[in-house]
Amino acid sequence: MAYESEYPPFYVTVDIVVLAIRDGRLHALMIRRGGEPYAGAWALPGGFVGLDEDLRDAAERELEEETGVRIGTETLTQVHTYGTPDRDPRHRVVSVAWLAAFPETVEVTAGTDAAHAEWRPVDELLVDDPGDRLAFDHAGIVRDAVEAAQERLMNAEPPLLAAGFTGGREFSLSQLRSVYEAVLGHELDPGNFQRKVKATQRLVEPTGRREPAPGGRGRPAEMFRLKPRA
Amino acid sequence: MAYESEYPPFYVTVDIVVLAIRDGRLHALMIRRGGEPYAGAWALPGGFVGLDEDLRDAAERELEEETGVRIGTETLTQVHTYGTPDRDPRHRVVSVAWLAAFPETVEVTAGTDAAHAEWRPVDELLVDDPGDRLAFDHAGIVRDAVEAAQERLMNAEPPLLAAGFTGGREFSLSQLRSVYEAVLGHELDPGNFQRKVKATQRLVEPTGRREPAPGGRGRPAEMFRLKPRA
DNA sequence: ACAAAAGTGTTACACATACACCCATGT
DNA sequence: ACATGGGTGTATGTGTAACACTTTTGT
Numbered sequence: 001m002a003y004e005s006e007y008p009p010f011y012v013t014v015d016i017v018v019l020a021i022r023d024g025r026l027h028a029l030m031i032r033r034g035g036e037p038y039a040g041a042w043a044l045p046g047g048f049v050g051l052d053e054d055l056r057d058a059a060e061r062e063l064e065e066e067t068g069v070r071i072g073t074e075t076l077t078q079v080h081t082y083g084t085p086d087r088d089p090r091h092r093v094v095s096v097a098w099l100a101a102f103p104e105t106v107e108v109t110a111g112t113d114a115a116h117a118e119w120r121p122v123d124e125l126l127v128d129d130p131g132d133r134l135a136f137d138h139a140g141i142v143r144d145a146v147e148a149a150q151e152r153l154m155n156a157e158p159p160l161l162a163a164g165f166t167g168g169r170e171f172s173l174s175q176l177r178s179v180y181e182a183v184l185g186h187e188l189d190p191g192n193f194q195r196k197v198k199a200t201q202r203l204v205e206p207t208g209r210r211e212p213a214p215g216g217r218g219r220p221a222e223m224f225r226l227k228p229r230a
Numbered sequence: 231m232a233y234e235s236e237y238p239p240f241y242v243t244v245d246i247v248v249l250a251i252r253d254g255r256l257h258a259l260m261i262r263r264g265g266e267p268y269a270g271a272w273a274l275p276g277g278f279v280g281l282d283e284d285l286r287d288a289a290e291r292e293l294e295e296e297t298g299v300r301i302g303t304e305t306l307t308q309v310h311t312y313g314t315p316d317r318d319p320r321h322r323v324v325s326v327a328w329l330a331a332f333p334e335t336v337e338v339t340a341g342t343d344a345a346h347a348e349w350r351p352v353d354e355l356l357v358d359d360p361g362d363r364l365a366f367d368h369a370g371i372v373r374d375a376v377e378a379a380q381e382r383l384m385n386a387e388p389p390l391l392a393a394g395f396t397g398g399r400e401f402s403l404s405q406l407r408s409v410y411e412a413v414l415g416h417e418l419d420p421g422n423f424q425r426k427v428k429a430t431q432r433l434v435e436p437t438g439r440r441e442p443a444p445g446g447r448g449r450p451a452e453m454f455r456l457k458p459r460a
Numbered sequence: 461a462c463a464a465a466a467g468t469g470t471t472a473c474a475c476a477t478a479c480a481c482c483c484a485t486g487t
Numbered sequence: 488a489c490a491t492g493g494g495t496g497t498a499t500g501t502g503t504a505a506c507a508c509t510t511t512t513g514t
Binding site: 008009010011012048049050051052053054055078080081083084085092094096 | 238239240241242278279280281282283284285308310311313314315322324326
């Protein structure tokens with residue numbers, strides 16, 4: 001099928017930066033590109049927006065199609081829009097970038113379309129002179145998204161990003177702290193973090209349960225969950 | 231001329247929210263729409279992006295074409311992208327919104343294409359049940375842009391927005407304060423503002439001159455200019 | 461002298477940071 | 488007993504807000 005238009009034909013796409021903590025490091029969900037250009041390079045999941053589709057819905061759909069990962073559409077937040085004329089060598093593509101977070105424990109089901117999806121450590125993606133560069137301007141998009149994530153983790157209301165990382169499960173405050181540390185890229189004082197989180201209204205609530213630390217050693221931690229959005 | 235494409239034809243536009251302080255109130259530069267839809271309604275300046283044109287350049291060009299206002303392209307900052315399928319009843323339009331600030335003293339030259347451009351008080355544009363509604367989803371865009379302006383005026387580095395409002399001219403700290411007050415929508419303590427601005431590195435530098443207050447009454451104020459970007 | 465605006469001093473309070481110290485558990 | 492991680496207490500610093508007060512001008 002071919003379309004016709006009296007105005008220049010733009011391709012509108014979405015790119016999705018999904019962050020997760022794995023082994024204490026910040027990772028992003030990436031796709032190994034098959035075809036040219038940038039064949040074999042890592043790229044963000046994403047694709048064309050449908051003619052009757054909301055941008056946000058397109059992000060959710062493309063993410064699932066390309067990686068098998070389902071993210072609630074309400075946890076996707078817009079970051080920035082990229083439209084430099086030469087950012088894609090083939091066509092004029094304007095891409096709206098979205099950010100979401102994903103819980104640590106859930107694995108990517110590497111089936112069907114998701115065969116080439118993989119979690120990649122963000123710091124390796126962003127080194128200045130990587131052996132394998134990211135496709136298109138995706139390095140810049142990842143960089144901007146991580147910056148936005150740092151900002152929103154500390155300031156955003158409601159705490160959508162924290163919700164994405166925890167995925168509705170229970171957690172100890174040191175587990176939550178390790179998420180913050182991985183995103184921010186530096187350590188936080190355990191005691192101060194504890195108080196700050198507890199003092200922040202509408203963030204966490206205790207479940208009453210306690211759970212021993214992963215190593216078994218040490219005092220069992222009180223478990224929390226995120227407060228449901230009011 | 232007609233274009234053809236194998237993918238859905240999207241129209242990509244830019245909308246520009248230019249803010250200025252006039253009579254102590256926050257204003258936005260708006261256009262009176264001529265044709266349908268929304269004939270006669272106020273709308274943001276903006277228009278179609280050229281096929282080989284950067285989004286930012288398109289914003290600068292459309293702004294000047296429709297209002298006669300020239301803004302340095304580097305003072306335009308992106309706010310958000312709007313792409314709901316039904317936001318324009320005629321076509322599928324994805325619009326990238328931009329924010330800039332403009333000095334108080336400069337008048338809009340209401341010539342040529344700018345005949346229908348006018349500064350409108352923001353609070354009147356945003357009342358919940360206005361007699362004349364804004365075209366399309368432009369009320370939401372203005373609302374988001376003002377929110378972004380408040381955030382960036384306080385936090386952004388470099389202080390692009392403050393630079394836009396002052397336009398490179400000299401100013402007293404109470405003049406600068408009235409800008410902040412108009413954008414934030416509430417009053418600030420003169421003494422505290424004075425200290426805070428002076429304490430902020432890379433913001434203002436004294437010119438050595440003094441100038442009497444506008445009414446003539448009162449102690450003449452020390453004049454400042456924004457520090458040039460390092 | 462008085463009003464008005466510029467600018468300084470002072471105090472109180474919220475909040476962040478650093479770090480000492482106690483608590484509860486496994487080995 | 489000791490190591491380990493959870494959690495509390497406490498002191499110190501830093502930034503904000505409120506407001507009294509002094510300075511410099513025009514009338």
